[in-house]
Amino acid sequence: MSHLTERALGLHAIDPNLVSAADRTHLAACDDCRRALAELRLFEDALRDPETWIGLSPAAPSPRTAELRAFAVRLAAEDEEAVVLLEDFREPSAAARFMWDDVASRPEYQTGGVARLLCQWAHTMCERDPLYALKLAEAATSIAMTLPDASYPRNTIHDLRGEALKEQANALRFLGRLPEALRAAELAEAEYRRLPHENLGLASIHYVLGCIHYEQDGLDAAEQAAHEAADAALRLGADEQYLNAQYLLGHVLFDRHDYAAAAGIFETILRQGQSSGTTAWIARGSLAAGGCYVELGKLVQADRYLHEALRLFISLDAGLDVTRTQWAIGRLLFAQGNAPEAIHRLRRCLTELTAYHAITDAGLVAIDLAEILNAAGRMRQVPQVLANVVTTFMNAGKLTSALTALAYLKEAANQGTMTPHLLAYVRRFVERADREPDRLFAPPLSEPL
């Protein structure tokens, strides 16, 4: 007997009694017809699903959806207007005029669009000009706080306020005003917690909090915040934020001298960079993992990672990172017993970092160089290396406590009292000096036994 027609199959799907007994008998025995009926049933299942029918009735969309649509249109309009209103203040050279104009107090600037754009600029500006970034973020905060709670639907005003406070915290962090940064970050977190659910802002603020704790030597708090940031970012598929959080976590572990765990984290980062094809993350992960393996004395792995990082940073034309990798390779060479080549590399790094105006890094390289010269029995060269870097700091106008620390170390080298403990103490101080410019240098109280 031939297969059921499409019409017969369709009628059978509606009611089996609508087709003949012979058709029903055939259907029970025929795989092809049963398969065709199963496909038809799949289509019918979709017709029974309420989702299929949404929006098909002539009625207008629900008021809540209409409200969201209006919100989308309004945000776009606000953003467009903000670009026009703020076009004269984009560059740091406009900082004085921006402050003089006090835009936050002028009604035409009191829109979410202006606050968002100020946040965006503050974010991109915080490394280049943290003071201007702070002024931008403060203005954004002031505007966001002025807007009534009900001005945006579904509590999203707290998102804007959290964002502005987060940028304020970030700028304060870059200025080294860590207690104020911490306060702003906590306020930002409180705003984000008022949202109906956890979103990207909370992931970011955990990261900022982690950085602040890290810079204040609060490694436990930094670790916890880094975990929270990573978890929150992972839940929202925010890869970049996840990697940033993991990178912070790696540095926390490194500072705890848990080099094996830190290497594990950095290797995970570089593998994720590989899977997403992000060369910058592969390079960063390789450099950091290589540094860990130098500390662990696993020099073969260190060599492989550091040379891979060097190759990648060169391919990215990232000059400063190339020099930083050369610096790590210099330390590796020393660990491999090749002190002359290590000294040669570090001297070159000193010159290059000075040329890049990476003065703090130059100071740190000088400390490493002093350590290697000392170990290589070339102690007499150390005071000159440190004197040069002190001059570099002075010429750059970097009259911070780091300068005092380096000058102290130079004197210790002159007097033959420089010890590994003192070197480590000064290195740690110089590392933090940029972020905490108000911190005063005091010599270590005593040598460890």
Added chain:
Amino acid sequence: MTALATDRLIHAGRVAAGHRTADNREDAGARFDALYASYAPLLRKIAMRKFGIPAGDVDDLVQDVFASYLANQAAVRDLHPYLIGAICNASRQYRRKGDASPFSPRPEHRECGATPGDELIDGVIRNLVIRTTLARLGESCRDTLERFYLLGETTAAIAERRRKTANYICRLLNYCRNRARSIYAGMHSGAPT
């Protein structure tokens, strides 16, 4: 997988929203319509199936997720996992608040990866395309299918309302559904017809 799923959903959503990409790129409202049409069904399904959120409360969570996305557009680099992660967060939050509520928790469904399975996405895309198909049917056909499949009315009840015989309604139903399948097959080659 994620980018592919996003493309497929957005494409299906644009078709469902009748949105022409090239003509309306600058139109934030049209972009929102397409996005909402693409993702709202998927987000509802995740909230209901994975977290057991009651149907009456699901829309509220979905609206929160879209509002949150709109407020964070600049920071969202990967839309698909963001929206899915956000509905999971919103659903978890709902369940945390509702711990004292009468419905029983379903802890086995609380875990929520950023990427739902292909089966779920395929189902959502099929619904979106069928929705577009139904929009192209005549009013009488659509009404008949809606009453029978969505509202669960019997052929006899529909016949009585239309003053026709039940047998006629069965044949009409068969014709309308076959017509819909034929349009669907033309729009969605490769999908089950």
